[in-house]
Amino acid sequence: MRKVTMNSMLKDYESVQEEVEYNFLIVFVSVDGAKPEMIVNPRENVDAKMVYYRSAYDNDLRLKANPKIQIVDYQFSEGDISLNAHYRIGVGEL
Structure with a gap:
């Protein structure tokens, strides 16, 4: 999994x-x-x-109010939102 930060998320958003x-x-x-x-x-x-993300999360994408919560990845998608494809989870494992 790639290392994501607030800076990379904002850059990708722009x-x-x-x-x-x-x-x-x-x-x-x-x-x-x-x-x-x-x-x-x-x-x-x-x-x-x-x-919201800019105000609520730090640069490591940890929630400021509870650092145990972290954005570990993101993607801007045209429509392929398959969790199976992203994390290679088999059917029935969700």
């Missing part, structure tokens, strides 16, 4: 605004190192979510 068509921002959140949960944000909500 890039997709100018260059890429996307339908979703998918955020993978882990609590205390557990298997990540997937949060899917439709494009219409992304600007507000980015404002």
Whole structure:
């Protein structure tokens, strides 16, 4: 898994605004190192979510109010939001 930071997330966000068509921002959140949960944000909500992430998370993408909660990955997606493809989880393991 790649190392993500607030700086990389903001840079990618700025890039997709100018260059890429996307339908979703998918955020993978882990609590205390557990298997990540997937949060899917439709494009219409992304600007507000980015404002929230900037204020609520530190540069290591840990929630300031509870550092055990961390964004461990994200992607701007045109529509392929398959958790199986991203984390190679088999059917029935969710």
